[in-house]
Amino acid sequence: MNNKQSGVALLEAVIATLILAIGLLGAIGLQARAYSVLSDAGMRAEATIASDKLIGMMTVDQANLASYAYAGSGTPSSALNAWYTETRSNIPNAAITVTVTPVALTRRTTVNVRIGWTRKTGGQPSWHTVTSYIAQSS
Numbered sequence: 001m002n003n004k005q006s007g008v009a010l011l012e013a014v015i016a017t018l019i020l021a022i023g024l025l026g027a028i029g030l031q032a033r034a035y036s037v038l039s040d041a042g043m044r045a046e047a048t049i050a051s052d053k054l055i056g057m058m059t060v061d062q063a064n065l066a067s068y069a070y071a072g073s074g075t076p077s078s079a080l081n082a083w084y085t086e087t088r089s090n091i092p093n094a095a096i097t098v099t100v101t102p103v104a105l106t107r108r109t110t111v112n113v114r115i116g117w118t119r120k121t122g123g124q125p126s127w128h129t130v131t132s133y134i135a136q137s138s
Contacts, residue, residue, distance in 0.1 A: 040119065040126060043091055047115040047128035050087040054098070054113055055132045057083065062136055065100050065109050072097040091117050095125065107136040 058068050067079040072095060076084040080098065088094050095116040102109050111134055116127045 036119065043117050043126065044128050046087075046090045047094075047117070048130070050083070050090065050115060051113040051128070051130035054080075054083050055111060055130070055134070058100075058111060059134055062134065065111075065134065068098055068111075069100040070096060070098040087115065091115065093118065103133070109134045109136075 054068070058065055061068075061079065064079055067077045070076045070080055070084070075081075084096060087096060095114075097112075097114045099112045099114075100109060101112075111132045112129060113132075114127060114129045116125045118125045
């Protein structure tokens, strides 16, 4: 009768170890995913701050709104250059476009600031777009 029960404790220990290992791997995967999402949230916050800063600069300099437009390639205008350099230092390899479109028959201008970045691990780029309307002051 004792021969039929030999090794049961060892089998239980192996199964418990396997379950523990699977749980630990899941926890490690969850931690890695949380770190990735946290990094992306940090970049999104930087993009939001940069966009708000640019729109604030444009609101103060309404006479030169058209000089802030940037298609994403080439050298940005002198009005945009300092902001562009600062943004690219805060968001490495950021892809930036700024469109400035006057709204017909109104005294408003639509401004779209689009900032993109790619995670260190690669993959699809993430984009953050801010749209604002700047009304000309009297």
